[in-house]
Amino acid sequence: MQALRVEQVSKAFGGLLALARVSLEVAPGERRAVIGPNGAGKSTLFKVMAGELRPSQGRVFLQGREVSGMPQERVARLGLGRTFQRSNAFPELLVWENVALAQKAAQGQGAALGQRLKPEPGVQRVLEQVGLAERAHVVASQLSHGEKRQLEIAMALVQNPSVLLLDEPLAGLSGAERERIGELILGLDPRMTVLLVEHDLEYALRFAQRVTVLHYGQVIAEGEPEAIRQNPQVQEIYVGA
Ligand code: ADP
Numbered sequence: 001m002q003a004l005r006v007e008q009v010s011k012a013f014g015g016l017l018a019l020a021r022v023s024l025e026v027a028p029g030e031r032r033a034v035i036g037p038n039g040a041g042k043s044t045l046f047k048v049m050a051g052e053l054r055p056s057q058g059r060v061f062l063q064g065r066e067v068s069g070m071p072q073e074r075v076a077r078l079g080l081g082r083t084f085q086r087s088n089a090f091p092e093l094l095v096w097e098n099v100a101l102a103q104k105a106a107q108g109q110g111a112a113l114g115q116r117l118k119p120e121p122g123v124q125r126v127l128e129q130v131g132l133a134e135r136a137h138v139v140a141s142q143l144s145h146g147e148k149r150q151l152e153i154a155m156a157l158v159q160n161p162s163v164l165l166l167d168e169p170l171a172g173l174s175g176a177e178r179e180r181i182g183e184l185i186l187g188l189d190p191r192m193t194v195l196l197v198e199h200d201l202e203y204a205l206r207f208a209q210r211v212t213v214l215h216y217g218q219v220i221a222e223g224e225p226e227a228i229r230q231n232p233q234v235q236e237i238y239v240g241a
Pocket residue numbers: 013016018036037038039040041042043044045
């Protein structure tokens with residue numbers, strides 16, 4: 001069974017067709033990059049997969065179960081994790097508290113603010129994994145840009161997703177931060193299925209086992225990184241990018 005299956009998904013915003021009959025299948029444990037120019041529909045595709053947007057047509061399946069039409073909290077609880085471009089963390093809470101809240105949300109206990117949180121071992125483990133253990137007791141708003149991105153990843157990982165969506169996780173980071181978070185992503189648990197949107201073509205090709213290329217809302221190519229690198233249409237799109 002595929003970890004994720006997108007079947008003939010279209011998404012219209014008024015007269016604009018942001019996704020046009022997109023289909024893709026991602027195997028369990030696969031590393032899949034989704035690339036394409038700005039406006040190609042990459043973020044829209046992730047939002048449709050995650051239940052943030054309803055497809056205009058088509059269906060999405062997570063572990064064989066149809067999730068299209070479900071609210072995003074429910075899709076998340078069924079195992080779809082994601083990071084957000086704008087941080088999802090509560091700036092006034094401590095780093096570990098944010099991770100603990102994300103864990104509770106995944107368990108369907110809601111964000112019970114005011115309720116006393118306990119530092120569970122799972123929280124500590126994830127903070128170590130993303131390299132934030134030493135920053136556990138810092139207020140989230142005090143984190144650097146890169147550390148905030150690490151916290152986002154920790155909040156997704158603590159929910160133990162079977163499929164993780166990362167939409168431009170390296171965007172806007174400095175060289176050292178890119179290096180650190182790039183390595184963190186490459187080192188994620190190989191059993192987890194990971195889909196990555198990334199502007200840096202070299203990084204995307206290094207990360208991926210397979211690559212899907214979107215252009216004007218359509219899949220124009222899919223294949224292994226080397227084949228994608230040599231695809232004339234892809235080269236044309238990426239000239240001057
Ligand atoms: P990408 O992530 O590949 O840069 P997006 O998925 O963000 O592209 O956008 C695809 C197209 O859909 C773009 O033309 C964008 O302007 C448009 N779009 C995205 N979200 C909305 C929205 N909420 N309302 C209207 N148009 C949108």
